[in-house]
Amino acid sequence: MPTFRTRRADVLYPEDQYELTEDGRVPVTYQRTAKYQDGNTIDWLHEEDLERERHHALQSQAGTRGVLLPALDSAKMWFIVIATGVAIGLAGAWLDVLVKWLSDLREGRCSHGFFYNSNACCTGLDPGEICHEWQTWGEAFNVTSIFGSSLLQATIYVVLAVVFAGSAATMVVTYAPQAFHTGIPEIKAILGGYVFDAFLSPWTLLIKALGLALTVASGLSLGKEGPLVHVACCMAFFLTRFFKEFRHNEAQKRRLLAAAAAAGVSVAFGSPLGGVLFGLEELDAFASESDVIWRGFVASAVAAVALQWVNPFSTGKLVLFQVTFVSDAWRAFELIPWLTLGVIGGILGSLLIRLNVEIALYRRNSVLRDWPVLEVVCVSAFTAAVCYLIVFARVQTSELVANLFQECDPTKGDYHGLCNPTATGQNIFLLCLTAVLKIVLTAWTFGMMVPAGIFLPTIGIGACLGRAMGLVMQSLYRAYPMAWIFQSCPPDPSVRCISPGFYAVIGASAMLGGVTRMTISLVVILFELTGALSHVLPIMISVMTAKWVGDALGKDGIYSVWIAMRRYPWIPPVEYRDRGETGANIMKPLSEIIVIEDCVTTVKDLKALLVEHSFHGFPVIDSHGEFVGYATRQALAGGLDRLQLDQDTDRNKKCTFSKNRSRIPADERIDLEFTLEDSIIQLRKEVPQELVVNVFQKLNLRQILFTHSGKLVGLVTKRDIVNLMTAHFPHDAALADPPQVPHR
Amino acid sequence: MPTFRTRRADVLYPEDQYELTEDGRVPVTYQRTAKYQDGNTIDWLHEEDLERERHHALQSQAGTRGVLLPALDSAKMWFIVIATGVAIGLAGAWLDVLVKWLSDLREGRCSHGFFYNSNACCTGLDPGEICHEWQTWGEAFNVTSIFGSSLLQATIYVVLAVVFAGSAATMVVTYAPQAFHTGIPEIKAILGGYVFDAFLSPWTLLIKALGLALTVASGLSLGKEGPLVHVACCMAFFLTRFFKEFRHNEAQKRRLLAAAAAAGVSVAFGSPLGGVLFGLEELDAFASESDVIWRGFVASAVAAVALQWVNPFSTGKLVLFQVTFVSDAWRAFELIPWLTLGVIGGILGSLLIRLNVEIALYRRNSVLRDWPVLEVVCVSAFTAAVCYLIVFARVQTSELVANLFQECDPTKGDYHGLCNPTATGQNIFLLCLTAVLKIVLTAWTFGMMVPAGIFLPTIGIGACLGRAMGLVMQSLYRAYPMAWIFQSCPPDPSVRCISPGFYAVIGASAMLGGVTRMTISLVVILFELTGALSHVLPIMISVMTAKWVGDALGKDGIYSVWIAMRRYPWIPPVEYRDRGETGANIMKPLSEIIVIEDCVTTVKDLKALLVEHSFHGFPVIDSHGEFVGYATRQALAGGLDRLQLDQDTDRNKKCTFSKNRSRIPADERIDLEFTLEDSIIQLRKEVPQELVVNVFQKLNLRQILFTHSGKLVGLVTKRDIVNLMTAHFPHDAALADPPQVPHR
Structure with a gap:
């Protein structure tokens, strides 16, 4: 006979008010503590479970609601995909315009309007006509001597570079330290399941976009491509906040972020197809799920259309660096x-x-650590001064x-x-x-x-x-x-x-x-x-x-x-070959694992456990060491909260998670079986290490439990696998702590 | 303490002669029965295990051998990848030339050499000069009346179409029935683990290539693209026969076939990048393994270079249908x-x-089934006659x-x-x-x-x-x-x-x-x-x-x-959503599974079991129903063969697979623990069906065993998952039996 799973409590959002009557459960007060903190790794299987149950709940609605609600769900998803595409396309175009104006400002100004860039200033001229509206700074200030003019040009060129780069650095250091660098390593980690909400905050979005325009215009040796991917992901993240089905589900959120990343690359390079492939190859984001690839495809195309529609350089083309070859054939x-x-x-x-x-x-290890803005100022001054001397730079x-x-x-x-x-x-x-x-x-x-x-x-x-x-x-x-x-x-x-x-x-x-x-x-x-x-x-x-x-x-x-240096939990999609080791070599043995004992652990013990240990979840075993299940700390805390076990009489009740409960009188036990996870992967400790790594890579797991004859013998987490994969790199975790910003 | 796995017998090839001395095992006579028959599904984990152990054996060789042998291994792999690329590039070019000549033959002939096509016949003329060397059949036979000439042209056009198509069909029906159709569905199934060696035989290669040229030239409404992919895979398969590491390992063989398929697409469309992406998206062949993508990339590039080098149309370009646009912008x-x-x-x-x-x-269900060649002849005659009348066709x-x-x-x-x-x-x-x-x-x-x-x-x-x-x-x-x-x-x-x-x-x-x-x-x-x-x-x-x-x-x-109609065991890489079902809904319960009982099943029983049941493998459980392991029929047969249990005294000995063996006196038992598989995935029967499907999709499994508290409760095979995924298609398995060819 088919056995159907029962709905679990944490599928529901605070907004949902409903009665679980079928099995006599009481209504739920939703546990408002966030599921994950920054620095955690999400549990994909758990998130997929929630999504599945939510989806199932939607479809099982009576009548037209059962048809309309899933359709609405899908419409929301497409709204975010398309809106992100449009937004990043427009932002990319705006950034191009701003950068062009700022960098032209380092050379001169437009006499009939300060806010025109050199091209806009000189449009509408007949061919051959010389543009007098665009003036170098020497002309603008009527400096006639060649030496004076050159000196003025060079000075303004360097000073503006320093001003742009310095203000960008100040903004980053003061308001959004996460907006530094390219962002691609973090995006890769986030798409792999790392939780880093600060990295995607609206504040980061704003500073990164503005700072990017300033640094690019300052002439520092950097590009806008990676940061644009970051900006696109921030936008998608911002949009997901308005929809509870994405706000509360980390897996669904990441599927949308993957599409946004593709759109970011699409805009950065004017390369819609390249965006999809970048997502596929470099971000390893789509995990061969054709509908996620499909979303990336749509987001990329929409973003490119938006960029082409704005047409920031009036060329009507997506191709940035058009190449014309003298001959089509090569030898x-x-x-x-x-x-x-x-x-x-x-x-x-x-x-x-x-x-x-x-x-x-x-x-990181020198005095530079304490003077990040000064470093940027000096490097930008040096860059500007040296580059001014070399014609190609x-x-x-x-x-x-x-x-x-x-x-x-x-x-x-x-x-x-x-x-x-x-x-x-x-x-x-x-x-x-x-x-x-x-x-x-x-x-x-x-x-x-x-x-x-x-x-x-x-x-x-x-x-x-x-x-x-x-x-x-x-x-x-x-x-x-x-x-x-x-x-x-x-x-x-x-x-x-x-x-x-x-x-x-x-x-x-x-x-x-x-x-x-x-x-x-x-x-x-x-x-x-x-x-x-x-x-x-x-x-x-x-x-x-x-x-x-x-x-x-x-x-x-x-x-x-950079991922290895910053110690993000990201498993590279490369083939790993063990040298004969098994899962037993990498697992943390039972003796080192904090477990809950079915029918033994009391409510008091459990509460102490939750306070004392910050692990994401705890295996449950029975008195024979047999594996009963796995419960996340969130589910346990939610369960305790929901059962309102505040009386002193409850404190010594035993927690039960399985049919063993019949051994304990009904008034001495608290049933917590509903807190157990549905989707748990267990392997035997004899499986080759290679297979363990492969299962982690392919299924995006958070942990695997090892059992032998039904008894729990060990546990391996994503972190263990990451350590295994980065063992060859000497500077692993060298920059693990977030950048310090002491001199605000 | 790290536990290292012991080497298993079936890692070794018949060519290897060695002594297993460490644990006192006797030398092995390799079981010469093939591991898989056509129609089976390979066990990826098992194949990966063998490859891993082989690799480990190579690396652990002493001195320079330990360095040279792995390098040689890798060189062999690249040899096959590059040789396949070159071969399919040349074959594609040759095919183009042959098709051009055959199809020109339907219109006329070259007066200064029968084997010139119309272009080759008329090269070397000054611009504006009229080509007299190429003659229509009317001119060649000196038919002067317009009506007679037209009739002759049309007749030869139709007759040659029928001759070409008819001979192709006769060849296919008589010598290589697997050479019909496009081949892409079969390639998809094979890359997913289906065993279908007849489909990749040299005979199929030859007939498919030759038949393809004939059918394309006959003007039937078909293309050369899919069949070229098939031809490329046949070539790679042929090359793998010369290297035992690929001949004996189905997983490694499939990795090479994936690269070959990419090369095939590359040649078919002159699209090296498209080939890689086709492999990635449509064949789902690379499973996000970056080194396999990499091989496909190299094979594609090499094939395209080879094609361009032959330059069958003397254009010096890969681009088949060069498009010139009047304006670059669209509105x-x-x-x-x-x-x-x-x-x-x-x-x-x-x-x-x-x-x-x-x-x-x-x-399939009408009289046409018995007359495949006649069908081809009629359709090609109809196609030629109708198309001759419509100028574009x-x-x-x-x-x-x-x-x-x-x-x-x-x-x-x-x-x-x-x-x-x-x-x-x-x-x-x-x-x-x-x-x-x-x-x-x-x-x-x-x-x-x-x-x-x-x-x-x-x-x-x-x-x-x-x-x-x-x-x-x-x-x-x-x-x-x-x-x-x-x-x-x-x-x-x-x-x-x-x-x-x-x-x-x-x-x-x-x-x-x-x-x-x-x-x-x-x-x-x-x-x-x-x-x-x-x-x-x-x-x-x-x-x-x-x-x-x-x-x-x-x-x-x-x-x-077509995959569904032919019932190939292929799991589409689409997202599957269950409606609350668990693994228990899809598994075959223990009561329906043939199992081996540890310490109970005798050698006689085991031999009878292997004769009676054709399953790929058997779970081993102990007398309490606890799961001990899984052994393939090949490993069991090999093990029995190796221990040479032919005396009558051996027949009633118990087979032992675990530490339970100590309960039985040493002379009444036969230890077969070495036949158990290392890489076995077990899940609990409570896991959502969606996760079960996902694990099958991502890890390319053959079976999953379900356990509960250490006891075996059920088993699900790839076939069950395929049935689940194709349940919505009404004509599932309609063409499941291979095409019948009664009228040779």
């Missing part, structure tokens, strides 16, 4: 420089990661990348002499110098108390190196057009054979591969970013090479490294 | 026709699936699609008057007629005894409908250029505003969405196929709409429907 010999770029990307990517880790450790990285990806076209003008064949040597030197400078600056900047993404600077470094390699190849071809290696080029040397712009794209892919160790999503993002579809194969090959080389030098990408 | 009002196309795609897709199912059922579908995707360009000539503004009405009628015809023909063809893919015909149907919609919009714009809806178009009506070619792309995406219900991989394939990067958003939107509409009309895509 086999070009694989040699491209593979070389892949190797360089892998090596420099690993170097960047290592440098970044060292600087982060130094920052002076502009925004996004502008630099767009120009490096562009082929030389005599009709379009020459970007800082990049296409001048007589200056090739000088250009190669400058590009390499810029790359080295950016590596050092990025390694330092990524981790300061400002919002900072790593994507764009990495693309910039790679594009510089790639373009340099392209110039080398081009000058080789010009010098020896008849050499054996170039025989597949057209015989006429005036026809171009090498496209240095595409070499820059390859360089960027290789560098990104080395730093992030992503594969497919990276390729998709890159070719959505550039439109370089016919050249997808070389991009794939360079990413592959960079990842191989990088993995040989250090197993983890930059996000994994 | 908001165009969303109306595109959404309409999405709805039409969803409806017609569902219709096509339903029609296909009805025809498949009719074929006469050419190869791939050529039609390429032309429909193309924008009108006065410099390039007009494809059958498609760009003639005065013939718009006629063109719309012809396109719709072609679409309807192709729907009927495709529904019939997909399921006949020939290799047949569904992708290309679906794209063809969608492209016709989309182009028709584009023509409607274009003529509306020409008629009312000042209408409110067109106000975002350029004011000058001679500038084009509507791009009908892109409408064809949208139509194709919508139709594919409706038929296959894929999402992301479809979008990637389509935009790799067409290069329509700037228009990725409309493609996403149309696919989304089509899937929504299609899902409302019928939950399953065409591949799921």
